[in-house]
Amino acid sequence: MKTEIISLLRQRGTYVSGQELCERFRVSRTAVWKAVEQLKKDGYKIEAVKNRGYLLTEESGQVFGRTEIESRLKTNWIGQSLYYYDSIDSTNVQAKRLAEEGAPDGSLVVADQQTAGRGRRGRGWISPAGANLYFTLLLRPRIAPDKASMLTLVMAMAVARGIQSRMGDGRSPGGQNASVGIKWPNDIVIMGRKACGILTELSLSVEQGTIDYLVIGVGINVKRQTFSEELQGHAIALEEVLDEVSRSELLNAVLTAFEGYYEEFLATGDLTRLQKDYNELMVNLDQQVRVLDPKGEYEGIARGIRNTGELLVEIQGGETRAVYAGEVSVRGIYGYV
Secondary structure (H helix, E strand, O other): OHHHHHHHHHHHOOOEOHHHHHHHHOOOHHHHHHHHHHHHHOOOEEEEEOOOEEEEEEOOOOOOOHHHHHHHOOOOOOOOOEEEEOOEOOHHHHHHHHHHOOOOOOOEEEEOOEOOOEOHHHOEOOOOOOOEEEEEEEEOOOOOHHHOOHHHHHHHHHHHHHHHHHOOOOEOOOOOEOOEEEEOOOEEEEOOEEEEEEEEEEEEEOOOOEEEEEEEEEEEEOOOOOOOOOOOOOEOOHHHOOOOOOHHHHHHHHHHHHHHHHHHHHHHOOOOOOHHHHHHHEOOOOOEEEEEOOOOOEEEEEEEEOOOOOEEEEOOOOOEEEEOOOOOEEEEOOEOO
């Protein structure tokens, strides 16, 4: 009931009588009062006036939790099964546990803190409480296993579009261009620094050789924070370029974008319908890049992606090579981008 009450108060923007809440939710005045008191403890600013009712007086991006997420989520099917944790080892690990227990397609795992967050190649992902957005989406797509890697790019597009929706004119407080883009394949970049990490993992059905489930974990730097020495100058938080960011609103924006992109992906089984959109978001499109291939580094011009997600790099002499994500990294000639 808390979710329904806060959603109604937010929608109305004016006083809602206790009697109306009682009738709408078919509960007693005492039950309504208790629910409102709990919402106040959760951090909501709610004013109660005799003979007028309840008024949500102030919205704060600091409020975060199951009730807030449910009240903001406007997706059609993603997140209908929501699992929220104040603290957990890893949202990806928990999503895999839930998948093994039969959690449905579209299940969403969100945490305020991770104690054992992970990035690419087994690296740790520092995940303090109250600072960032950590979530994992569980999917059970009927696609061939070799197509699964494309969903990392789909999520990158959704994160970029979700952040864009919160950025307004895309200018930092100092007036700099703070537009968001993607450094292939899935690094979200703002002002030349990384704002997000995405990790996709899948489990195969041994008997049939098909995907049993896959999980896509996302970690977005939101609050201003002191990054480790290794990350200083390479990482950025959204609130360095934006005013206060509501993590629950951002989560809704990302997942809403993902739903649309995911449907387009499933319609063709590849990125055919998304290729143009992805290329528009690429920060290094038509830029000189260095490909760090274990077989030998080389340089060229990034020319966008194939409809199957590989990066096309034009090398000297006009030859175009397809770069596959994995152990191969792509960098700018003079830095990260």
